[in-house]
Every structure is written in structure tokens, then in C-alpha cells.
Amino acid sequence: MRLLRGLVLALLIGLPVSGCTLARSPQPSPVIQAPVRHVLPNGVRVIIQEFRSSEVVAVQLWVRAGGRDEAALELGLAHYLEHMLFKGTTTRARGFVDRDVEGVGGRMNAGTSLDYTFYHAVLPAPRAVATIEMLADISVNSILDETELELEKKVVLEEMRLSEDSPQRYLARQLYGVVFGSHPYSRPVLGTADIIQKLTRDTLLAFYRRHYVPESFALVVVGPVNPTETLRAAERTFGRLPRSGFHRLPGSAPASLTPKRVDVPRPGAFAYLGMGWLGPRLDHADTPAVDLLVSILGQSRSSRLPLSLRERLALVNSVGSDYTALEAGGVIMVTAQLEPPNLARAEAEILREVQRLREQGVTDAELRRAITRAEAGHAFRSETAEGRARLLGHAETVWRLAEELAYIDRVRSVTSEQVRLAARRYLDPERYGRLAFVPPAR
Amino acid sequence: MRRIGLSLGSAVLAIGLAAGGGAAQEPQVTRHVLPNGMTVLVRESPAVPAVAVSLQVRAGSRFETETTAGITNFLHRAMLRGTAKRTAEQFATSYEDIGGTLDAGGEVEAAEVRGQTLARNWETLLALIAEAALEPALEQEEIERERRLLLGQIKSRADAPFSFTFDAVLRDLYGPHPYGRHYLGHKESIERLTRDELRAHYRAIYRPERMVLAVSGQVERGRVIKVAERLFGRMARSAPHAEDALAVPEPAGERRIIERRAQQAQILVGYLGPGLSDSLYPAVRILAATLGGGMAGRLFVELRDRRGLAYSTGVVVPPFRTGPAFFVAYLGTAPANAAAAEAGVLHELERARAAPVTAEELARAKAYVRGQLSMDRRTNARQAWYLAFFEVVGAGWDFPERYARAIEAVTAADVARAAERYLTQPTVVVLQPTTQR
Numbered sequence: 001m002r003l004l005r006g007l008v009l010a011l012l013i014g015l016p017v018s019g020c021t022l023a024r025s026p027q028p029s030p031v032i033q034a035p036v037r038h039v040l041p042n043g044v045r046v047i048i049q050e051f052r053s054s055e056v057v058a059v060q061l062w063v064r065a066g067g068r069d070e071a072a073l074e075l076g077l078a079h080y081l082e083h084m085l086f087k088g089t090t091t092r093a094r095g096f097v098d099r100d101v102e103g104v105g106g107r108m109n110a111g112t113s114l115d116y117t118f119y120h121a122v123l124p125a126p127r128a129v130a131t132i133e134m135l136a137d138i139s140v141n142s143i144l145d146e147t148e149l150e151l152e153k154k155v156v157l158e159e160m161r162l163s164e165d166s167p168q169r170y171l172a173r174q175l176y177g178v179v180f181g182s183h184p185y186s187r188p189v190l191g192t193a194d195i196i197q198k199l200t201r202d203t204l205l206a207f208y209r210r211h212y213v214p215e216s217f218a219l220v221v222v223g224p225v226n227p228t229e230t231l232r233a234a235e236r237t238f239g240r241l242p243r244s245g246f247h248r249l250p251g252s253a254p255a256s257l258t259p260k261r262v263d264v265p266r267p268g269a270f271a272y273l274g275m276g277w278l279g280p281r282l283d284h285a286d287t288p289a290v291d292l293l294v295s296i297l298g299q300s301r302s303s304r305l306p307l308s309l310r311e312r313l314a315l316v317n318s319v320g321s322d323y324t325a326l327e328a329g330g331v332i333m334v335t336a337q338l339e340p341p342n343l344a345r346a347e348a349e350i351l352r353e354v355q356r357l358r359e360q361g362v363t364d365a366e367l368r369r370a371i372t373r374a375e376a377g378h379a380f381r382s383e384t385a386e387g388r389a390r391l392l393g394h395a396e397t398v399w400r401l402a403e404e405l406a407y408i409d410r411v412r413s414v415t416s417e418q419v420r421l422a423a424r425r426y427l428d429p430e431r432y433g434r435l436a437f438v439p440p441a442r
Numbered sequence: 443m444r445r446i447g448l449s450l451g452s453a454v455l456a457i458g459l460a461a462g463g464g465a466a467q468e469p470q471v472t473r474h475v476l477p478n479g480m481t482v483l484v485r486e487s488p489a490v491p492a493v494a495v496s497l498q499v500r501a502g503s504r505f506e507t508e509t510t511a512g513i514t515n516f517l518h519r520a521m522l523r524g525t526a527k528r529t530a531e532q533f534a535t536s537y538e539d540i541g542g543t544l545d546a547g548g549e550v551e552a553a554e555v556r557g558q559t560l561a562r563n564w565e566t567l568l569a570l571i572a573e574a575a576l577e578p579a580l581e582q583e584e585i586e587r588e589r590r591l592l593l594g595q596i597k598s599r600a601d602a603p604f605s606f607t608f609d610a611v612l613r614d615l616y617g618p619h620p621y622g623r624h625y626l627g628h629k630e631s632i633e634r635l636t637r638d639e640l641r642a643h644y645r646a647i648y649r650p651e652r653m654v655l656a657v658s659g660q661v662e663r664g665r666v667i668k669v670a671e672r673l674f675g676r677m678a679r680s681a682p683h684a685e686d687a688l689a690v691p692e693p694a695g696e697r698r699i700i701e702r703r704a705q706q707a708q709i710l711v712g713y714l715g716p717g718l719s720d721s722l723y724p725a726v727r728i729l730a731a732t733l734g735g736g737m738a739g740r741l742f743v744e745l746r747d748r749r750g751l752a753y754s755t756g757v758v759v760p761p762f763r764t765g766p767a768f769f770v771a772y773l774g775t776a777p778a779n780a781a782a783a784e785a786g787v788l789h790e791l792e793r794a795r796a797a798p799v800t801a802e803e804l805a806r807a808k809a810y811v812r813g814q815l816s817m818d819r820r821t822n823a824r825q826a827w828y829l830a831f832f833e834v835v836g837a838g839w840d841f842p843e844r845y846a847r848a849i850e851a852v853t854a855a856d857v858a859r860a861a862e863r864y865l866t867q868p869t870v871v872v873l874q875p876t877t878q879r
Contacts, residue, residue: 031489053489054820086737094747098738103806105813107736122817151750158753158776161705165603267703269601270594300543302534311530311587317594337598369538376541376560379492384820 035222035392037401038231043215044238047392047401048230049222051385057125057223058386060118061135062393064248065211067114068184068328076191077207079112080156080199085119086110087148089141092134094148100127100134114185115251115327116397122386125224129233132219136237139212146201153196160190167266167437171274171335178262178433179276179331183254213244220393222385251328254278259431266437270317271340275350276433279323279330279426282399287325288411289422294323294332295370296362296419297353302369304353305334313349315342327398332426340438351429358427361420374411471829472663473839476671478679480650483829483839484666485658487822493564493659494822495571497555498830500683501647502548503625504765508618510635512627514548514647516592517640518555522546523584526577530584533574542567546574549625551764552834553647558823561660565669568657572673575648585637592632599626603704603873604774608758610700611710611871615768619691649680656830656839658822691766695867701874706753707780708873711787712770715864718762718837724848725856726864730757730769731807732799732857733790735814738806740790741771751775751783764835769864777875784872791868795861799854811849815842 035049070077088094101108106123119138121131164170173188180186219238221230257278266272280286298305298321305319319336338346362370381387395404469487476482501514522545523530537544542559544567555575559567599605609624616622626632655674657666693714715726734741734757741755755773771791775783799807819825819842832841 051489053487054816056816056820095738095743098736098743098806102736102738102810102813105809105816107813107817123813151747154750154776155746155753158706158774161776162753162774165705269597300534300538302531302538307531310591314587314590317591317598337594365535365539369535372541372560373538376492376543376558379490379541379560380558380821380823383490383492383822 035401036227037396038234040214040235040239042239042241042243044234044241045218045396046231046234046238047218047220047396048225048227049388049392050225050227051222051388052224053383054385055125055224056122056385057128057131057221057225058120058122058384058389059128059131059135060120060220060386060389060393061139062116062118062218062220062397063139063212064116064216064397065207066112066116067187067189068251069211069248070184070187070207073195074203074207075187075195076156076189077199077204078117079189079191080152080196081204081208082110082112082117082119083152083156084144084149084204085138085142087145087152088143089137090143091141092137096134100130112189114187114189116394118393118397120386120389128221128223128225128230132221132230132233133237135219136241139217139238140241142208144201144204144208149199149201149204153199156190156196157193160193163190167268167272168335168337171272171435171437172333174264175274175276175333175433175435176331178260178435179257179278180254180329181258183252183329185254185326185329210246211248213246214238214241215244215246216248218393218396220389220396222389222392251326253281254329257431257433259433261434263436263438265440268437268439270337271343271439272437273336273338273343273346274435275334275347276435277332277426277428279325279332281329282325282327283403284325284330286422286425287330288407289414289418290323290330290332290426291374291411292367292370292414293357293419293422293426294321295373296366297321297357298334300373304357305350308353309336309346309349315346315349319346319350343436343438347434354423354427354429357420357423358429361423362416364416367414367416367419371412371414375408378408469658470663471839472667474667476650476675478650478675478677480674480677481654481833482667482670483654483656483833484661484663485656485825485829486661486663487658487825488660490822491561491660492558492822493561493567493657493661494558494826495556495564495568496656496823496826496830497571497575498552498654498656498834499554499647500551500652500834501553503550503623503627504620506620506623506627509631510639510643511623511631512592512625513631513635513639513643514553515625515627516548516588516632516635517643518546518548518553519588519592520580520585520640521555521574521578521644523588524579524581525573526579527573533570537567537570540566542570544570544574550621550760551762552831554827554830556823556827564657564659564661568669569673576674576677578644580637580641580644582637585640589632592626593629596626596629596632599624603702603706604708606702607700607708607710607871607873608770608772610698611712611770611869612768614696614698614869614871615693615712615714616691617693619688621691621763621765621768648677649683650674650677651680652683652834654830654834656826656833658825658829688765693867693869695869697870697872699872699874701876704873704875706774707777707783707875709773709775709780709784709787710770710871711791712768712869712871713864713866714766715759715769715860717765717767718841718845719764722856722860722863724845725852725860726767726769727759727811728799728804728807728849728852729794729857729860729865730759731810732803733757733794734771735807735810740794741773741787744790745773745783745786749786751779751786755787762831762835764837780872780874784870788868791865795865798858801854804852804854804857808849808852812846815846
């Protein structure tokens with residue numbers, strides 16, 4: 001689906017999974033109310049959904065600031081700031097997460113992506129109001145202490161080393177560079193070691209003041225809460241922040257892809273192959289068709305690439321496809337783990353499947369199955385409070401809530417001809433970026 | 443937890459009402475034993491139109507030997523590759539047609555066939571799970587396909603620095619005890635296992651007395667029991683199975699350095715603790731949380747926050763083990779920091795014995811462990827797993843509620859006793875990256 005599992009780690013730093021779409025529940029159940037959206041006078045958006053399936057509440061702060069908002073010489077700033085927001089505010093000593101969240105049985109973490117940053121907590125429902133207060137506090141009152149800032153450099157540098165130890169993650173990240181060329185989406189969200197080492201408090205503070213403003217914030221609360229009380233808590237905290245007048249620049253469209261082939265020597269037991277194409281951006285009319293296309297190509301046991309390359313031809317250990325729709329552009333990827341001698345043949349077979357999709361399209365059975373899978377995937381992602389909050393917050397931050405709520409209906413109405421046209425439009429077998437990690441010969 | 447015995451047909455039905463949580467609707471759990479001895483658990487949860495199923499069998503690497511290592515997982519992976527009625531591909535499309543997922547695998551204490559789907563399709567899903575479990579084709583060609591993939595997974599695991607180092611510390615801790623082997627098995631055993639051995643293993647473990655079916659989601663319990671009876675009732679009753687006791691592992695407490703290509707140095711310090719039925723088990727989990735649970739664990743605060751010596755650090759304890767469970771403190775860092783980081787980890791572990799937990803640490807650790815338990819059980823898939831797992835290993839499906847109460851009752855003296863007893867003789871494995879790339 002539009003936010004990929006597994007591979008999204010390359011983009012969304014610090015988090016293992018990601019959500020995707022939200023639609024009306026086919027049979028509204030008494031324990032779930034529709035989400036309600038409010039816009040406070042200063043521009044903060046507040047989304048509250050009553051969801052009484054467990055005693056846990058999800059409270060999330062979404063910020064319209066991410067890797068793409070950095071200047072070329074400040075790469076890694078958004079992510080660095082995300083770390084520093086856990087280090088204390090003018091009234092909250094460091095260690096507050098431990099006291100206010102973990103100390104009551106909750107969890108809190110954060111993630112930085114190209115288009116946004118978000119802070120997410122899950123905890124016992126009676127803590128909802130206290131958590132809203134805490135998020136409002138860190139959103140503008142973090143002290144960004146010099147000593148902490150220096151200490152955190154070691155941690156972030158380690159995070160970079162760690163991400164290189166995982167080939168799949170590293171492959172996806174590098175493939176963004178190949179596909180997006182010089183566009184900000186090609187940048188590493190973690191930054192570079194060089195820039196991080198030189199980072200100063202002033203630079204960080206300037207980014208914080210500029211981007212962490214009411215107009216950029218969306219607060220999402222999902223759980224067994226009283227919506228009126230929750231809204232009042234948001235008004236009392238986030239509602240008091242002064243409007244800044246800041247308008248974020250819209251992301252520019254990526255330039256068309258320049259075909260590129262990159263081999264990176266990388267010691268390891270297997271080779272990794274990644275092929276990437278530019279896909280439609282999040283608010284494009286083609287996103288549902290591309291979601292289904294990618295699903296039919298390689299997202300389940302019975303989809304085309306695993307059946308052909310893994311089962312019938314025994315060319316790969318694993319193969320899959322994914323589509324990530326970002327605010328200003330999208331990327332479609334096929335990735336595989338395989339024995340190095342199979343690289344060329346696997347690539348040719350992937351292209352053969354792509355060609356077959358472009359020429360013959362998909363069967364009705366395949367289309368029906370992909371639509372049902374999308375519906376089910378949505379139901380499973382909506383099982384937990386934070387899964388729901390993630391869908392709502394993501395849509396509110398980089399898309400539109402109403403579009404998100406109608407998304408599954410759009411998926412249901414896609415025809416097989418639309419899927420074939422999407423394959424013709426986006427999967428050019430001659431123009432793609434190809435990246436391989438190849439173990440050096442021993 | 444309240445248990446009420448009711449009678450339903452020929453079998454016993456017990457309803458458990460989970461305690462607490464006035465704000466949310468607490469689903470009911472029903473336990474039913476089929477006449478052939480197989481246990482069925484149903485958790486009726488109306489919140490989301492989804493249903494998850496976990497069919498578990500008491501089998502896994504705990505019962506394997508050096509020569510059969512990985513056989514249970516191998517068998518379960520092969521069971522997904524076609525049945526008496528359908529080829530592998532037909533089987534996969536059958537569950538995908540209903541928006542379902544279906545998977546299987548063997549782990550340490552239990553093996554599982556599991557799936558989830560939209561609520562309206564749960565009966566079809568359950569029938570497919572029964573088909574994979576009761577009528578697997580286990581054809582030679584499909585076994586060979588799976589063998590190739592498993593060998594790839596074993597090779598990948600050895601290629602990833604953390605899992606490679608982690609497997610090494612478990613081997614050093616457990617010696618020949620089966621807990622020292624990964625449930626994937628090893629290259630030699632997976633290369634060697636034959637179709638006949640897989641089929642014999644299947645016949646040995648797929649017996650109603652060692653099977654538990656758990657269903658969680660938008661379902662009605664009477665209907666689930668009826669369908670389960672129809673699908674699984676035809677299995678013949680078997681003799682109750684007895685489990686052999688295993689020799690107690692005796693780690694020598696050695697330190698070992700592994701040199702290989704990696705970006706990060708890994709430092710792992712392991713100990714053996716008690717199994718889940720031991721009275722000190724909750725105290726050991728609290729001890730693990732004070733040291734390595736989240737952002738307030740001593741390792742995180744001291745080594746990552748205060749000294750910037752690590753990106754990742756914490757304590758890994760297995761989800762749940764019936765026998766001696768490992769307790770492994772880990773730390774990943776830049777190669778240049780490895781020596782300081784290792785000394786730091788060992789110092790904190792030593793200090794856990796010398797300096798008792800404060801009242802504040804104890805309260806936080808309890809909240810953390812309880813939180814972890816409830817956070818982990820919020821989806822139907824996890825709920826089904828929990829129910830089936832604790833029932834199949836003999837602890838009882840309501841173990842988590844009893845465990846949560848035991849956690850609440852742990853005292854600082856219990857934690858001190860746990861540290862005194864179990865944090866002795868560390869087994870250390872250090873992965874030192876070589877510079878050559």
C-alpha cells in the first residue's frame with residue numbers, strides 16, 4: 001500500500017511499522033464513533049475519535065516538518081530535533097518520558113520522515129489529558145540543552161551505523177537517491193555524519209522556531225476518552241500558542257527519472273536488487289490503481305513476482321513490490337534478496353512480469369483479490385487505537401482527512417483497465433533506477 | 443479473574459471475565475474441550491470487523507535434537523504448500539480471496555498455524571486452517587522448494603550481526619540444551635531432513651491432546667465451537683502426551699570475542715533465569731525492566747543518555763519459556779567505544795546485585811511490565827496467540843491475568859533475591875567489527 005511495510009524504515013526513522021488508509025467501517029459498531037476534526041483559532045488541528053475496544057488511548061502530535069524542509073547544508077536537522085524533544089523542557093526535567101509515560105505503563109516514541117515528524121504515545125486512558133499537556137510542552141518549550149545536544153551526536157551517529165548494518169533498509173534508502181536524483185526526497189533523513197558533527201544549537205533552534213508552530217501541528221487522540229474534555233485540554237494547551245504566520249512551501253515535483261544502474265560492493269551472504277520508478281504523489285487520482293497494481297505484482301504469496309521468481313524459477317529468496325506515496329511525489333519499488341549469480345536473470349524476469357502487466361493487464365480474479373486484501377489490510381490496521389491515530393494523523397498532515405475516509409471506496413471502484421493503464425504509465429521497462437548490493441568475489 | 447463452570451453438550455465451558463477497565467468493553471473468553479481432547483478458546487470481541495485464529499501444537503525446538511533441529515518449523519512451512527484438495531498456489535489464492543492471511547511456523551515451545559480475515563469470512567478461514575493442519579499434502583517437490591528458502595533464511599540470519607551474535611550467546615549459555623538452538627534449525631539438519639521424517643513428525647505431534655485452537659474477534663462462541671467440532675472432531679482421541687524432563691543447562695560463564703565485518707560492535711551479556719511457573723519469575727521480569735526496560739532502564743539512562751556510549755541497549759528476555767529462560771543484556775556501539783561500553787554494562791549488572799531497586803524504580807518497572815503485557819495484546823491476532831500459547835504449554839489461557847497480579851505483588855526484596863540468584867557468572871560475547879570490508 002502507499003506506505004510500505006518493512007522498507008519504509010529507510011524513510012521513517014525510528015519506527016517499525018506504518019499505516020495507510022482509513023475508510024468508513026462497513027458495519028459501524030457501538031464502540032467506535034466517527035473521528036471529529038476541529039481547527040483551533042491559531043491553526044492547530046485536533047482530531048478526536050472515541051474508540052472503546054481497550055483501555056488504552058493513543059495520543060499523537062504530527063508536525064508538518066521533515067527531511068524535505070532542510071537546507072542542503074542542514075541535512076538531518078528534523079530528525080535531530082525529534083531526538084532533542086525528549087531531553088527536557090523549561091518546566092520538565094529530562095527523564096519526563098520515563099516518569100509521565102513509562103512510569104504509568106505507557107510507551108512513547110517518535111518518527112521523522114521526508115514530509116513530517118510525529119510523536120506518538122499509547123497509555124492508560126486516564127492519562128490522555130496529561131499527555132496532551134506534555135506534547136504541547138515539548139512542541140514549543142524544549143530547551144535543546146548544549147550538553148545534551150553534544151551527547152546526542154554520538155547516539156545519532158550510531159543510529160547511522162546501525163542502519164547500514166541492515167541491507168534491506170539501506171537498499172531502500174539508497175534507492176530513493178537513485179530515483180529522486182537531486183530532489184529533496186533523495187536525501188538521507190538521518191543526515192550525514194559530517195553535518196551532524198558540526199551541528200550547533202543555533203541552527204537547531206532556528207529550525208525549531210520556524211517549523212514547530214501552531215499552523216504545522218495536528219493533535220490526534222483515539223481511545224476511550226470523553227471528546228469534550230479532550231478538546232478542552234487541547235484548547236487549554238495547544239490553543240494558547242500564538243499564531244506564527246508561517247506558511248510551509250509546498251514540495252516541488254520531482255524531475256523525470258534519469259535511468260541509472262548502480263552496483264555497490266557490499267560483503268554479505270546474498271546480493272540485494274532494487275528497482276525503482278517514480279509513482280504518483282499522494283493526492284493524485286491514480287493512487288488507488290497503483291496501490292492495486294503493486295499489490296498484484298508482489299505483495300502476497302499468490303502475487304506475480306513471488307510466484308514466478310521465487311516459486312517457479314527459484315531465482316530469489318524473497319521478492320516484493322511497494323509503493324510509497326509522498327506529498328510531492330511517489331516511488332514504486334521492487335526489491336529482492338538473491339544469490340549473486342542470479343542478478344541479471346532476476347532483473348530480466350521482473351521486467352518480463354512488468355511487460356506482461358503493461359500488455360495484458362490483470363485478471364478479474366486478481367483485481368478482486370487485491371481489493372479484498374486492501375479492505376482487510378485496512379480493517380487490521382484499524383484494530384488498535386494507535387493504528388487508527390496513525391491513519392488519521394498521516395492524512396491530516398500530508399493529505400486530507402476526507403480523502404482518507406473515502407479512500408477504500410475509491411479502491412473498490414478501480415477497474416482492471418485502470419490497473420493496466422497505471423502499469424503503462426508508471427512502470428516503464430526501459431526507464432528505471434536499478435541498484436544492487438553485490439558481495440565481492442572471495 | 444472469575445471462572446464459572448457451565449455445561450454445554452458433553453463438554454465443560456468456562457467463562458472468564460477479565461478484571462478492571464471500566465472504560466472499555468472487556469471481551470469474554472470461553473474454554474471448551476472437544477470430545478477428542480482438543481481445546482477450543484473463543485474470545486468474543488465486537489470492536490472491529492476482523493477475526494484472528496491461532497491453532498497451536500505443543501511441539502517445537504524445545505523437543506528437538508541436534509539431528510532434528512528445525513524439523514517442526516520446516517514441517518509447518520511445508521504444510522502451507524498444498525493440501526489433499528489444493529495445490530500450493532490454489533491454497534494461497536483461497537485465503538487471499540477472502541481478504542485473509544494464513545501462515546504457519548514452529549518456534550521454541552509451540553508451533554502454530556494462524557490467520558486473520560474480515561469477520562464475515564471467518565468460517566472459510568477456519569476451514570482452510572483445518573485443511574492445512576489436518577490434510578497437508580507434504581509433497582516432495584514443495585518440500586524441496588521450502589528447503590531452499592529455509593537454507594536462505596539460516597544464511598541470512600548468520601549474516602546479520604545482531605542475530606548472529608545473539609545466537610552465539612544462547613549457544614554458550616545453554617550448551618547442548620535445546621533452548622540453545624534457533625527454531626530455524628541449522629544448515630546440516632535442514633539439508634538432511636527427509637520427507638518421511640517430516641511426515642512421521644507430523645503424525646507424532648498432530649494429536650488432539652496437544653492442540654489448542656483460539657479464535658478472537660467478531661464471532662459468536664456457540665457458532666465457533668460448533669464449526670470447530672465439525673472441522674476437528676474427526677481426529678481420533680490419542681494418549682495423553684508426556685514431556686521428558688531436560689537436563690539443566692550449566693553455563694561456564696566464559697567471555698568470547700567474535701571478529702567479523704559489521705558497522706557496530708555488539709556486546710551481549712547473558713544469564714539463565716527461571717521458567718514461567720517459578721515463583722521468582724515475576725521478580726526476574728521486574729529486574730530486567732529496571733535494567734533494560736525502555737528509556738528509564740538503568741542501561742539506557744547510564745550508557746546511552748548520560749555517556750552516549752550506545753545507540754541501542756537494553757535487556758532481552760524471551761517472550762515466555764517453560765524451562766530456564768535467558769536474560770541477555772545487549773549494547774550496540776561504535777567499535778572504538780566497545781571496551782568502555784562493555785565495562786559499563788558489566789558494572790550496571792554488578793550494581794544490580796549490590797544496590798537494591800528503589801521504591802520509585804520498582805513502581806516504574808511494574809507499570810512498564812504490565813504496560814508491555816497489555817500493549818502486546820491489543821489486536822485479535824495477538825489475543826489469539828496469547829490464549830492458545832499459554833493453554834498449549836500447560837500454564838492455562840488465563841496465565842497473563844495471574845502473571846499481571848504476581849507482577850503487582852513483587853517486592854524490592856524479591857528483586858534483590860532474583861539478582862542475587864541469577865545474575866552470577868556472566869556469559870559474554872563481543873562482536874568486534876573488523877576494518878576490512
